[in-house]
Amino acid sequence: MNPNAVRVIALFTLRESLRRRVFVVVAVLTVAFLGLYALGTWRLYAETDVNELDGTGVEIGVVAGATLLGLAMFGTLFLGTVLAVFLTLGAVRGDAERGLLQPLLVRPVSRATLLLGRYVAAAGVCALYVAAVFFAATVITWLLGDWWPDRVLGPVLGLMLGVAILAALSLAGSVYLSGTANGIAVFMVFGAGLVAGLLGQIGEALSSETLDDVSTLASWLLPFEGLYQAGLSGLTADTVGFTRFAINLGPFGGAQSAGPGLWLWAVVYLGLVGAWALRGFARRDL
């Protein structure tokens, strides 16, 4: 592995995204997303008397803030996933079929180096992107609703690691699948993870052990989902009482917290995906 070549390839990949105005498009659409989020937050707090309890001990402002930021977290993860997929979906097979990859691989650069360079660029951009968008949404919620989540760092790191995993899955998929098939596959995996998380929330509400087990298994198989759930849980980690109960009834309220085991597994999982990608790439005739 040649660290200098990794850096050269990563920088060239980023320069391509800049030159093709990928980041301009992403920035414009992100501003639109955050604008809509700000509008929704402003309207909700304007129409809700957050200072009054509703007679049951529920703090409406906290419920509103947690629900809104949970929605922003979902939106951020989705946007980060779109970015990760489109930065990587044709990175190996697609580029090889177009004849772009071969001139690079004839240089004194191993296939592992090329793959890592592409990954560093894609995962780095996506991780910074989700961190920035989520932090912006948090600040918007605080400015317009005067509510700040119980944890910020944990959810941000969870989102960053989550999109890094999705970028790795997409890059590995690009070794084995055509660009279109890879894009479809990654989005279906992403959707499957979110559905499994939702099933877990329903399972908790209905006290269904089977649904809980399915959700737990999915979280381990697709750790980006577990990290997302842990992040959601962190937003209201210190909230208790009736307010906690009311949050749990919301669409983003049944999230599962996770211990350090999930983070460790997520890192190991990244390594396994990387090894799988490299194994396929090393054997591929170009």
Place this chain on the structure above:
Amino acid sequence: MPPALSVSGLEKAYGSVRALVGVDLEVGEGELVGLLGPNGAGKSTLVKIACGLVTPTSGHAAVCGERAGSVAAHRSLGYLAELFRFPDWCTGYELLELHQRLAESGGGAAERAELLELVGLPDAGDTRIGTMSKGMQQRLGIAQALIGSPRLLLLDEPTSALDPAGRRTVRALLEELRGRGVAVLLNSHLLSEVELVCDRVAIIDKGAVVAAGTPAELSHAGGVEVETAAGTRVFAHARRDDAPRIVRDLVAAGDEVYGVRVLSSSLEDAYLEAVGGR
């Protein structure tokens, strides 16, 4: 010093299709070898194995003594693929700079300018690749392949998109490279081009080398043709060495000789014979 390229017993199968069935080939230091063969003969597979882009099923390939495909082998290699493509968003200089960094070449701007000059694109450094013609991109591809002063250059159909002037530029370039001691394996369908510049030729058909030698060795003697006052006479079995004796005999016999031409079959004839007329 090990040969620039050494290939022995090379076999490659894509499923049930056998692309190479035991190829032996050597390209010496500073030697210019032409690789000929019909479409699907296995020429590009051979070149790609030498580059490490394709893994052989069996056999051995080495570049300057290093296993083909290894990072050490790539340090001695320059390559232009038949179906290459460069990022259309970057300029000629940016592409060359990328390859300089990957090849760890310290040539800097001077090397980039020299290579563009060498391939006849002195003013194309700031031109975006997407706006270049296919011929310009092919010349840029040759410049890219020469980054880092490789000891072995593998060129797969390097003149397919070039006009006659461009082909002449590439021929002159190949001769200059030979002068610098760079070995070249030239895969081309243009027999005349190969005949003009190559020291040796290997003809591949159905995955095997079916003929090899210098262009002169592959071209058979085709007789001697003499133009006399009585008309043109052909001595079908005569060779070049026989020409003075034939002229002496004719003059002694009272014929008037106006011209003598030694006939030989072309490389094209030898090629068609080797590949069964295909």
